[in-house]
Amino acid sequence: MKPYLITFFALLFSATLRAAPVPAAPDIPARGYLLMDMHSGRVLAEKNADKRMEPASLTKIMTAHVVFEELAHGNLKLDELVHVSEKAWKQEGSRMFIEVNSKVSVGDLLKGLIIQSGNDAAVALAEHIAGSEAAFANLMNEHAARLGMTHTHFANATGLPDPQHYTTPRDIAKVTIATIRDYPEYYKIYGEKEFTYNKIRQHNRNNLLWHDPSVDGVKTGHTKSAGYCLVASAKRGDMRLISVVMGTKSMKARISTSQTLLNYGFRFYETHRLYRAGQALTQARVWKGRQETVPIGLARDLYVTIPRRQYARLKARSELKPHIEAPLAKGAVLGAVIVSLDGKEVARAPMIALAPMPEGGLWRRAVDAVKLWMQ
Numbered sequence: 041m042k043p044y045l046i047t048f049f050a051l052l053f054s055a056t057l058r059a060a061p062v063p064a065a066p067d068i069p070a071r072g073y074l075l076m077d078m079h080s081g082r083v084l085a086e087k088n089a090d091k092r093m094e095p096a097s098l099t100k101i102m103t104a105h106v107v108f109e110e111l112a113h114g115n116l117k118l119d120e121l122v123h124v125s126e127k128a129w130k131q132e133g134s135r136m137f138i139e140v141n142s143k144v145s146v147g148d149l150l151k152g153l154i155i156q157s158g159n160d161a162a163v164a165l166a167e168h169i170a171g172s173e174a175a176f177a178n179l180m181n182e183h184a185a186r187l188g189m190t191h192t193h194f195a196n197a198t199g200l201p202d203p204q205h206y207t208t209p210r211d212i213a214k215v216t217i218a219t220i221r222d223y224p225e226y227y228k229i230y231g232e233k234e235f236t237y238n239k240i241r242q243h244n245r246n247n248l249l250w251h252d253p254s255v256d257g258v259k260t261g262h263t264k265s266a267g268y269c270l271v272a273s274a275k276r277g278d279m280r281l282i283s284v285v286m287g288t289k290s291m292k293a294r295i296s297t298s299q300t301l302l303n304y305g306f307r308f309y310e311t312h313r314l315y316r317a318g319q320a321l322t323q324a325r326v327w328k329g330r331q332e333t334v335p336i337g338l339a340r341d342l343y344v345t346i347p348r349r350q351y352a353r354l355k356a357r358s359e360l361k362p363h364i365e366a367p368l369a370k371g372a373v374l375g376a377v378i379v380s381l382d383g384k385e386v387a388r389a390p391m392i393a394l395a396p397m398p399e400g401g402l403w404r405r406a407v408d409a410v411k412l413w414m415q
Contacts, residue, residue, distance in 0.1 A: 062308045062347045068297040071267065071287025074209040075301040077311050078217050078273070078280040080343035080387065084305045090191055092206040093286050096261030097134070097157045098269050099199030099207075102180050102215050104154055107146070107165055108223040109183065115169075118147035122168040124160075131159035133200065134245075137238045138164060148237060150226070155235040156242040157260065159198040166197040173197055187214045201265050209284040216258055216271055216282055230257030230273075247295050248272050252302070258282075260294070268294040274302050279311040279345075311345045314356065314379060314387075320394060322358055324374050327412060328405045329366030329397040336360075336374050336391045344379055344387045355380050358391060368397040 065075070065085030072088035083089070110116040121143040129140035136152030138144050138160050144152075146168075152161035166176035173196055180194040189211035195202040220227050233250070234243045245260040254274040261269040267287035274281055283301040288294045315321060320335035336358075344354070360375035368374075372393045379387040399405065 066300050066304055068285070068300055069288065069293065070285050070297055072209045072284075073286065073297070073301065074213055074282075074284045075305050076213055076282050077305070077309070077343070077345040078220065078282050079313070079341070080311055080345040082309075082345040082386075084281075084309060084345070085301055086209070088208075089210040090208050092191060092208060094201060094205065094263065094266035095199055095207045095212060095286070096263045096266040096269055097199040098212055098259055098261040098271055098284075098286070099194065099197070099205070100153055100157060100162055100261075101212065101219065101259050101271065102184065102194065103162050103165065103176075103197045104150065104226075105215055105219050105223075106176070106179055106183055107150060107153075107169065108219065108226045110169055111146075111226070112223065116146055118145065118150075120146045122146060122149055122164050124164050125167055127173075128160050128163040128167065131163055131198065133159045133198070135160045136235075136242070137240050139238070151229060151232070151235045152237055154229045154259070155232050155244050156237070157245055159200070162197040184211070184215070187218055189214050199261055199263070199266075201263055209286055212271055212284050212286075213282050216273065216284075220257075220273060220280070227257065230259065246270065246272070247291070248274075248298060251295065252299060254306075255302075262291075270294040270298050272298045272302060274306070276306050278313070279306065279309075281305045308348060309345050310348050310351070311343055312351060313341050313343050314354075315342045315377070317341050318394060321377065321391065322360075324360055324364055324393070326368060326397050327363065327365045328399060328409070329368070330399070330401075330404070331397065334364075334368060334397045335394045337394050338377065338389050339371065339392050340389070342377065342379070342387060342389045346381055346386060350381060353381055354386075360391070366397045366399045368393050370394065370396045 074089045075085040076083045124138045124142050134157040136156045136158035149161045152158040166173045170176035177194045184192045192207040192211040195205040248255040254276045257273045258271040269286045272283045285297050319337045321337045323333040324336050356379045358377050373390045375391045
């Protein structure tokens with residue numbers, strides 16, 4: 041007996057167009073890189089994407105993510121004042137120039153952290169939230185584990201070199217995506233081009249904000265050992281791409297290589313949302329339930345990223361469990377939807393019960409028991 045019952049359902053196709061050839065992804069001069077679609081998760085280009093590397097100030101994407109989490113849970117407020125310690129004030133490297141023993145709002149420190157890449161802002165926030173930078177680093181690692189950043193370990197909030205401070209292009213993409221998805225109101229800070237604090241105006245170090253109007257983030261990084269790094273995010277139409285470039289040789293190189301990756305992705309690929317979360321895709325037969333069928337669909341929107349002009353060649357099918365019996369909880373996994381292009385699977389997502397199904401009465405259960413026995 042087959043493990044699943046297979047049904048087919050239609051996609052809404054656009055007009056059939058000749059498929060354009062897709063060239064190989066560019067091989068850019070960097071120690072590691074990754075280009076992926078945010079919504080579908082499809083990787084369009086990569087090199088050493090899972091190799092440990094120094095993140096430099098890309099670290100601050102996680103530092104900011106932890107702050108966003110604290111704000112979202114009500115543990116922190118944007119207008120809350122933070123005492124600046126001597127340690128925070130004395131930080132080397134990029135700074136927002138806060139004064140020792142002064143009090144600065146969380147909102148200003150966030151802008152100093154993100155726009156000016158302030159190491160002083162990073163330490164001030166870390167100490168305020170966790171008591172010490174070391175304790176805050178432990179918090180960063182807890183969030184990294186939650187996000188599935190399995191090749192990452194943080195030793196500080198700034199990104200200054202440390203043997204126990206490392207990540208990978210793929211892991212940095214994960215926290216970037218989580219930030220854009222979960223905290224869009226705070227993510228907007230990454231697109232601000234300048235910030236003035238203490239009468240000192242500094243420009244965002246992400247020069248792609250000036251070169252490409254579709255770019256709205258994210259973060260640069262540099263140390264002598266890490267090289268020049270850049271995480272960029274760009275949105276054109278309904279398609280958002282994330283590029284991570286680590287270990288280039290210059291500021292100019294990190295900009296040009298990131299732009300090359302983004303242009304490649306937008307030029308040769310397109311992303312479509314095929315099904316919405318909660319949309320009933322089909323009905324599943326339920327034995328011994330109050331009703332004979334239950335609507336099934338997806339818990340999350342399903343996106344696919346495919347070469348341009350190939351949407352009309354997509355096919356979708358569902359594979360359902362052959363025997364589904366009540367009671368069923370809402371959200372119970374009953375099968376999967378599989379989307380393929382020219383016979384190759386391009387997306388798969390679990391199909392769930394969109395409504396609970398309690399057991400039927402004694403008569404319904406008896407009738408279905410007889411039907412099952414006869415089968």
